[in-house]
Amino acid sequence: MLSSKRKLQILLAFATLLSLALAVGCRGFFRDPQLNSITVGPQNATLQQGSTLQMAAIGNYDDGSTNTLSKGVFWSSDATAVAPITAGGVVTGALPGTANITASSGAITGTTNITIALNNVTAITISPNNQNVLQGQSTTYTVAATVSGGPPVDITASITTWTVTNTATGTVETTITVVQGTSPVTVTTTSATPATGYTITASYITNSQTFTDTATLTVQ
16 A cells, blocks of 8 residues: 555645646646737937937737837838838937837837927918918918028928917907818818908927917908
8 A cells, every 4th residue: 555655745746737737728838928019119209300219119918027129020100201210210300290100019019109399490480471262262371490500491281280360359260270280281261251351370389489470361
């Protein structure tokens, strides 16, 4: 007959094998952590035109761990004219504006927004300064930034806000729309737009400074 010590050894071995079997069945045996998501950093950064920034892709895994992804990452920008990015994740501030920067590893992606700002802006100018338009018709405007030490830069697509107010009353005119994010921008009236004078105001924020300019629109 087996001794008590031998029985105990067999029982312990069986218990160990049972535990390993359960572990394999529930979670796999020495399973590698699986990538759940990617965080792209720095988040919502502002980059000066002409400067570069190294982006980082942080992998978030199903076991709660994180790791900086250095291989197998594909970088892309949805506005390469504004912020092109290299295969190594270095983004360049080419033109003022915004871009979405995406890091992909297989089917997992992460995205952040980056804003390209101008250095040494001293003023902005709307062109043309004075226009006439018939009710229900459209017209266009562009905006240039005066930059110290350089030529004017078209920032129409990067204007922070456009407002249209009735010049006589100072109230915002809701029947006139401005389609932002393009150059030039399109200003559209409707048949219900009162025939009178309006003030078109463009505001541009860069480096915590706000620059504004106005133009006149007469609806006939």
